[in-house]
Structure formats: structure tokens, C-alpha cells
Amino acid sequence: MIRKDGAGVRTLWLNRTAKRNAFTLESMSFLQGALEDGLADPGIRAFVLTGSAGTFCAGVDISVLEGATVASTHANLVVLHRTVRTLVAGAKPVVAAVEGHAVGAGLSLALASDLVVAAEDATFRCAFPRLGLMADLGLLWSLPQRVGLGRARRMLLLDEPVSGTEAAAVGLADYVVAPGAALETAMKLASRLAEQPPMAVGLTKAMLADGPQGLEALLRREAGEQALLHGTADFREGIRAFTDRRDPRFVGG
Incomplete structure (x- = not known):
């Protein structure tokens, strides 16, 4: 499910409630399409997942794994x-x-996202060892x-869970909020992100x-990228806003 909210934010919902939002190849294809559409839409400046x-998500639907081969x-x-x-x-x-x-x-x-907001009663867990697998979808990187x-070793090798309350203390989440408040907080953060200069972000x-x-x-890369940003309209707007002592209004470009 997709919802476009105010301030240039698009909310993407994992929505397979009977399976605790465990995903299939088809549902992930839909998510990928929604992300690509949002990236191509200049009116969208940030996402909430x-x-x-x-x-949030119980991982991949076990039906995807049943009968899997090395090649598949x-x-x-x-x-x-x-x-x-x-x-x-x-x-x-x-x-x-x-x-x-x-x-x-x-x-x-969750960890592929830029910021993570967790409810106090949330649970983060690798779970891969229970299936005889190592972590995937970039988790060994993130x-x-x-x-x-x-x-990371404790979570990946021993399958130790982390509660939402503990998540911020260990760096797994950026914000911890009361149960039921994660989406509202995430929306506020996304709205703030949507106000930032798009190219710089x-x-x-x-x-x-x-x-x-x-x-x-x-x-070397910094020199090239920062020089590029100095040629943008958003950079000039930032300078004007600083001089005028007002908040900048970044529009991209």
C-alpha cells in the first residue's frame, strides 16, 4: 500500500497481515516499483517504510524458501x-x-533505511540461524x-534479540518511542528530511x-561532489537564507 503525504513524503506499507508482513518476490517487486516511482517523482523528497x-516485517515468507535450489x-x-x-x-x-x-x-x-524509529516493545532479531542460513539482504554490511x-556477532551467530527499548542504546535504532507512535515520529522526521537540499542528500x-x-x-570524491553542489540553486538559496536570517527553501537543482 502506498500513501503520498504532505510535505513531499511517500509512505510505503508492508501489508501482508496474515503473514506478519512476511514478503514474497511479488510483494518486494511491488515495493521496488513504488520506490522507483517515488525516486522519479520530483514531488517526493523522502520515504517512510x-x-x-x-x-514491521517477519522476513521472507517461508513459502519462498520451500523447494528452493542453489540456482533459484x-x-x-x-x-x-x-x-x-x-x-x-x-x-x-x-x-x-x-x-x-x-x-x-x-x-x-529496516537497517537498509537511513533512520530507524522503534517502538519500545519492538523486537529486532536475525533469526537466520534457526533456518540453517546466514544473514542476507545486506545485513552483514548494515x-x-x-x-x-x-x-553484530552476538545477533548474527547466537540469534540474540534486541528490544526496542535497548535498540537506541546499542545503535540499532535512532529513536525509541512509545508503542504505537513509531509511524507518527517517522513521518515528522521524513518531513524534516524532505526540507533538506535534495541533491546534497x-x-x-x-x-x-x-x-x-x-x-x-x-x-578526491568529496572535492568533485562538493564542487558540483556549489554550482546549484539550492546552494545559492542556502547562502541567501543565511544572510537574510531565515529558513532556506530548497527546491532541488
Whole structure:
């Protein structure tokens, strides 16, 4: 389900309530299409990703895994990785609103987002070891960046769950709120993000998506990208707003 809200925010709902929003290839294809449409729409400046009926996502629907072969698993992951790349490196920011469970690949989707808002009674769990699998959909990349290698190992190898209350303390979530308030808080954050300069946000996301890199490589890229931003209308608007002592109104370009 898709909803376009005010202030340039598009809300995307994982909506398979009978399965705790566990996804299939078809539902992820729909999500990918909604993200691509939003990225192409200049009126959309930020996304909120959430789940229906009080839970975020229980991961992949087990029906997808039953009867899987080495070849089919590889082919399926290649398709699903498109959505991970879009969430992580797409030019527009994504805020995940987590109520209930973010489990398995559902945790992967939450952590592929730029910001995570968690309800106090939410549960974050890898769950992959229970199926004889290692983590996928980028979780081996995103989880250590958020919680460090030590805590990541505990979650990935021992399947230790993390509560919503604990999530902010360990870096798994950016904001912890009362049960039922995750979406409202995520919407407020997304509205703030939608007010930021779009091109600068997109380039920041692209550089962060590359992960740690050598200082010299980063500085070379920084010089090119920052010089590009200095030629934009949003940069000139930022300077004028600073001089006029008012809030800037970024429109892109």
C-alpha cells in the first residue's frame, strides 16, 4: 500500500497481515516499483517504510524458501538485492517505522533505511540461524555498521534479540518511542528530511553507501561532489537564507 503525504513524503506499507508482513518476490517487486516511482517523482523528497497491523516485517515468507535450489536462491537474491540497493543508495532518504517485529530479512530492510524509529516493545532479531542460513539482504554490511562487530556477532551467530527499548542504546535504532507512535515520529522526521537540499542528500547517501574507504579516495570524491553542489540553486538559496536570517527553501537543482 502506498500513501503520498504532505510535505513531499511517500509512505510505503508492508501489508501482508496474515503473514506478519512476511514478503514474497511479488510483494518486494511491488515495493521496488513504488520506490522507483517515488525516486522519479520530483514531488517526493523522502520515504517512510513501515508495516501494517502493528508489526514491521517477519522476513521472507517461508513459502519462498520451500523447494528452493542453489540456482533459484541465487536468482531470487539478485532480484531482491535491487531493493536493498535502492533503499541504501537511492537519492532520497528512507525512515523505517518499526512496531512489533523486525525479524530476519525484515531486520535487513529496516537497517537498509537511513533512520530507524522503534517502538519500545519492538523486537529486532536475525533469526537466520534457526533456518540453517546466514544473514542476507545486506545485513552483514548494515548491522556491524550500526552496532559494531561484537554486538553484530552476538545477533548474527547466537540469534540474540534486541528490544526496542535497548535498540537506541546499542545503535540499532535512532529513536525509541512509545508503542504505537513509531509511524507518527517517522513521518515528522521524513518531513524534516524532505526540507533538506535534495541533491546534497542524494550525494551524501551515495558516499555513505560505499562504506569505509581510504582517506585519499574519499577526499578526491568529496572535492568533485562538493564542487558540483556549489554550482546549484539550492546552494545559492542556502547562502541567501543565511544572510537574510531565515529558513532556506530548497527546491532541488
